[in-house]
Amino acid sequence: MLIRRERSGDIEAIRDVTAAAFRGAEHSAPPVEPGGDPGEATLISWLRDDPAWIPEFSLIAVDGDEIIGHVVATRAHVGSFPALGIGPVSVRPEQQGNGVGSALMHAVLGAADARGETIVGLLGEPRFYSRFGFVPASTTAATSPDPAWGDYFQIRTLSDYEHQAGTFRYAGPFDRF
Known part of the structure; x- marks a missing residue:
């Protein structure tokens, strides 16, 4: 397995992988x-067309x-501070459990740490994402975009982190759901 940046010829295959990964998932966004x-x-697709795309x-x-x-990780904010929002994370169903998601x-x-990013957030299963250093946002100075998400909204700080407080805001396309 190789991890690399997306290329223009990968777009349709990425859509197929993402659709397969989330089809029938309990907490998937509606079609x-x-x-x-x-x-x-x-x-x-919406994120690719947004200024938050990196x-x-x-x-x-x-x-x-x-x-x-x-x-994918896109520009987000914690209060007025720049942050990254991770997601979606997609793995073909037949490959799940083989370390693909962990490698990604x-x-x-x-990549985010090397580029000098300071804080990332995501919505996902705490038991899975805690292995990457994520903690519930409720234990940090960053607050969840939606309090109903509870411990499923998580934060991880990176090397250049300085105290950043405020509500986490994903890139605009996330608000379309």
């Missing part, structure tokens, strides 16, 4: 069109010639 792909697949943080996992996973997470967090 934008009735009977269409899960909302996460469309969200990535190409360096759209990474894919490749096995041979097949794209088997994808992660390590890669995107390493």
